Amino acid sequence: MQGRLDKKVTDILDQAYAGRSLEKKDCSHLLSFDEWSPEAYATRSAAATIVRGRNDDSAIILGQIGLEMFPCPGNCGFCAFGKDHAVMPKSRITDEEFAAKLTDFCRDDDLYGLYLMCMHEYDLDFFLDKARLAKKMIAGSTRLLANVGDTEKEAFAAMKEAGITGAYHVSRLREGKATALNPKARVKTMENALDAGLQIFSCLEPVGPEHTVEEIVENMFVGIDLGCTQHAVMRRVPVPGTPLARCGQISNLRLGQMVAAVALATFSRPNMTYMGVHEPTEIGYVSGANVVTAETGVNPRDHMAETSANRGLDMDICRRMLLDCGFRHIRRGNEEKIPLDLDYVNGLNRNGGGLAHDN
Ligand code: SF4
Numbered sequence: 453m454q455g456r457l458d459k460k461v462t463d464i465l466d467q468a469y470a471g472r473s474l475e476k477k478d479c480s481h482l483l484s485f486d487e488w489s490p491e492a493y494a495t496r497s498a499a500a501t502i503v504r505g506r507n508d509d510s511a512i513i514l515g516q517i518g519l520e521m522f523p524c525p526g527n528c529g530f531c532a533f534g535k536d537h538a539v540m541p542k543s544r545i546t547d548e549e550f551a552a553k554l555t556d557f558c559r560d561d562d563l564y565g566l567y568l569m570c571m572h573e574y575d576l577d578f579f580l581d582k583a584r585l586a587k588k589m590i591a592g593s594t595r596l597l598a599n600v601g602d603t604e605k606e607a608f609a610a611m612k613e614a615g616i617t618g619a620y621h622v623s624r625l626r627e628g629k630a631t632a633l634n635p636k637a638r639v640k641t642m643e644n645a646l647d648a649g650l651q652i653f654s655c656l657e658p659v660g661p662e663h664t665v666e667e668i669v670e671n672m673f674v675g676i677d678l679g680c681t682q683h684a685v686m687r688r689v690p691v692p693g694t695p696l697a698r699c700g701q702i703s704n705l706r707l708g709q710m711v712a713a714v715a716l717a718t719f720s721r722p723n724m725t726y727m728g729v730h731e732p733t734e735i736g737y738v739s740g741a742n743v744v745t746a747e748t749g750v751n752p753r754d755h756m757a758e759t760s761a762n763r764g765l766d767m768d769i770c771r772r773m774l775l776d777c778g779f780r781h782i783r784r785g786n787e788e789k790i791p792l793d794l795d796y797v798n799g800l801n802r803n804g805g806g807l808a809h810d811n
Pocket of ligand 1: 524525526527528531532533534535570571572601631752
């Protein structure tokens, strides 16, 4: 009868409300419905209710600084830096540029974590140098995170020593076919990070219209099965000039449905508190996501060398987006809650203190 939800969807969502994490077969069923169906709206609503109830309606802001760019041997068919199609000039951030970006991100001590991003191949000493500089400059609670290529345990241990606490790493959809990388090496890197004592932040990415529900569900469980601390979903952006741009893009409504499925598969696990959506979209934040990412420097989803002038969001836009989506708190890196209201977004009651020279 029109207006009635599919019975199996109702049962799955009832189990999620009761605190049971969804299994692969549950996620496959939820994602078999169109993104505009009543079942999809019910799924997004359940995920948002459960996630917000778990952490007192809090969200976090993550930042990312792209440290360098050169044509990358990963050669991912969706990435602006892939060696066969990259058009941007080579670049490497200077200490002065890095310090200025850190200041913008961290001055109000409301950035939960900051990714330092390199290409698939990278100079570990250069990376560690930037991590140590950031550690010295940040007096507040912001956590330092790595977003680098495949890496051995020893290198992750050196990062930990320099102040890094977690690493973003994924085995992507069609890794090895849409990319020149080895899916087993990608998973091994995630294991190496865990073995070195780092948290792993995972993501179902980059989703395009050609991916089947089965591929999507298998991919989302790579990070879940390894015990990721944060999860996320990223839709593929059709970056001009990249080979996969011709395959098009899923809607933000479908992206939100996937965010909801991942959230429902993870949020009764004890180590999961935050769920990301890339790129940030209001639909994601009413579907279970509670992480917004500000970006500066180079960005794989952008053909512009300085993404903050194009696709990347800045801190002010991130704060405002979270307020508009009804979150009531921003969490610092030490989990302290900052009340989120219009005055805070307008800069009236921020305390500063996020940088060493503020003290
Ligand atoms: S996504 Fe990463 S590994 Fe792939 S081409 Fe871009 S920078 Fe290289």
